[in-house]
Amino acid sequence: MTPFELAKASVSVREAAEMYGLKIGRNKMANCPFHNDRSPSFYIQADHFYCFGCGEHGDVIDLTAGLFGLSKIEAARKLLNDFGVNQCEIGAKTKAQRASTYEKVSAHTAEQRCVKALSEYRRLLWLWKKELAPKSPETPLDDRFVEACHNLEVTDYRLQLLDDAAEDERERIAKNFLSSKLIERIEQRLSDLKKEGQERAAS
Numbered sequence: 001m002t003p004f005e006l007a008k009a010s011v012s013v014r015e016a017a018e019m020y021g022l023k024i025g026r027n028k029m030a031n032c033p034f035h036n037d038r039s040p041s042f043y044i045q046a047d048h049f050y051c052f053g054c055g056e057h058g059d060v061i062d063l064t065a066g067l068f069g070l071s072k073i074e075a076a077r078k079l080l081n082d083f084g085v086n087q088c089e090i091g092a093k094t095k096a097q098r099a100s101t102y103e104k105v106s107a108h109t110a111e112q113r114c115v116k117a118l119s120e121y122r123r124l125l126w127l128w129k130k131e132l133a134p135k136s137p138e139t140p141l142d143d144r145f146v147e148a149c150h151n152l153e154v155t156d157y158r159l160q161l162l163d164d165a166a167e168d169e170r171e172r173i174a175k176n177f178l179s180s181k182l183i184e185r186i187e188q189r190l191s192d193l194k195k196e197g198q199e200r201a202a203s
Contacts (some may be wrong), residue, residue, distance in 0.1 A: 003073065003080060004061060004072070005059060007061055007075075007079040007085070008047075008061065008074070010079075011060050011079050011182045012046040013044055013045060013046060013049050014044050015044070016063055016064055017030065017044050017049070017063065020068075022042070022044075022065070025040060026159070026160060026163060027115070027154075027160065028045065029041070029042060029043055029044070029048045029117065029119065030044060032051040032053055032054060032056065034051060034056045034066060034080065035053060035056075035064070035077065038052055038127075040123075041123055043119060044117075047060075049058060049062075049063055052116065052119055052123065053123070060079065063073045068167035074193065074196065076201060083164040094104050098129060110171065110174040111162060111170050111171060111174040113178070114158075114162060114174045114178065114183050115185050116161075117183045118155055118159050118186065121160060121186045121189065122156065124148075124193070125147070125148040125152040126152065126191075128145055128147065128148040129149065132148070133145060134143040141194060158177070158182075
């Protein structure tokens with residue numbers, strides 16, 4: 001087994017993130033260490049991470065390499081050293097990791113699609129509510145501020161539902177979100193906003 005395989009089999013992305021100082025909050029989100037992140041946009045799973053803000057993504061070796069400015073082989077060796085992984089113990093440790101509470105979710109599952117859309121939308125709503133709040137009672141309400149007031153709490157709730165549920169329940173919740181077209185509507189809203197921004201930038 002190579003150092004890369006050994007490191008990835010022995011240490012989850014979440015374990016490395018916590019070991020190296022990232023504070024992971026609700027919905028497996030943290031402030032991204034790779035850009036100036038004003039609200040949590042760094043999504044952490046057992047086997048991968050993804051930043052909805054800057055697009056940085058990868059596995060536990062990519063995370064460690066990025067955090068410390070290391071090559072991938074240096075990052076793999078650092079993980080093995082920091083977590084005390086011994087080549088002779090890998091069979092037992094890998095089995096324990098597979099039985100851990102950190103579920104491994106494919107980037108293309110229904111749950112992943114839901115979390116991505118809801119998290120991106122929540123980040124926008126949070127910014128709108130903070131930055132577009134009226135300065136005085138006489139100030140007209142911005143439509144985006146109103147949207148944030150209406151939808152931020154329920155978006156938080158939906159993300160929390162996915163985060164708190166057991167694995168089979170998460171799958172059911174995600175399928176319900178998709179079948180109700182909720183995620184499709186959010187994705188369309190995000191797409192429209194992106195187009196509006198591009199049109200403003202081009203004008």
